[in-house]
Amino acid sequence: MNAPFFKYGMFGDNVGLVMAFVIGIGFGFFLERAGFGNGKKLAMQFYFRDMTVLKVMFTAIVTAMLGVYYLSVFGVLDLSMVYLVPTNILPQVAGGLILGFGFVIGGYCPGTSCVSAATGKFDGMIYLMGVVVGIFVFGEMYPLVGNFYNATPMGQITVAEWANIPYGILVFAVVLMALGGFAASEWAEKINAGKEGSVITKRTEA
């Protein structure tokens, strides 16, 4: 079996769009299951009261990372054919910070606001309108920001290549980091138990 299937020509563009819809359903389903349609729950991450964002995100990253790694080790998946977004480090750092501001101000990111809007929440719907306006403004400002957008190009590059660490070692390090993050998250939630918005609603006497 050769993967990625699409890149090996197992099906064409139109079937690919059907796949996109089906995979999207799975994505939206698990986002909603995790509670990511709830902007307050998402924001509580940034007050250390509900660490679900970090737990779900890093469990997902570790799951997919290990899957990709082992499938490529066993020769099922050709990792070089999986699309890597090229790195432009400065605009990505700046964009990340702006996104972080938007996250705690608005309570969502684009994907989670779709789920919030789909479950009838007005803050999610209004947030999405904001996203559309922000994207429009960027496009209109492109003559001004285009140079910065294309600054500091580094091409398609992984952390392993950049730091000159074997890929497998880095995979292992990310797993350890995630486990550490989960332990810290559980601890933080216990410390903040009983506060407004905390995932642990009652403080238990130790």
Added chain:
Amino acid sequence: MSEENKNLTAEKPYWNPYISGVGLGLVLLLAFVIMGRGLGASGAFSSLVVTVENAVAPAHVQANEHLAGYFEGGANPMKDWLVFEVIGVITGGFISGILAGRVKKGIYRGPNFSDKKRLIFAFAGGALMGFGAKLARGCTSGQALTGGALLNLGSWAFMLCVFAGAYALAYFLRRQWT
């Protein structure tokens, strides 16, 4: 509504985050294996914006290098992977919400914040997010999640900055949430 009916329409609890995370990770892995690309969200809205702009002011779009790029070689930006994926996300979120009794009108906010102010903040946050996602070439889905799993250098730098930015500003927004 009687007590019994209330219970029937009560919201079910969210799933354990580690179980949801494994589910999300498997969906992402499936996207890698089937399509050779990851998930995304903001890109679909970029397609939507340029399509509307092109319908209203095509000459204006052609004069803008970035916007014109979406139509290169006669491409239709709506016939795009991310557009169909996001339609799926909305569908999947709705299905999950219905099954859990969570599809209800409402606004999420802290107890000491007005609905009107919350909606203004939601709009402002969304606008920042839209702009930032363009600058960073992706959002939490396309960069942090997808690029995170592929150990993409720019994605990891991006992800750390998202958390740094949100934590840096959280104190000033505590009245909205707590």
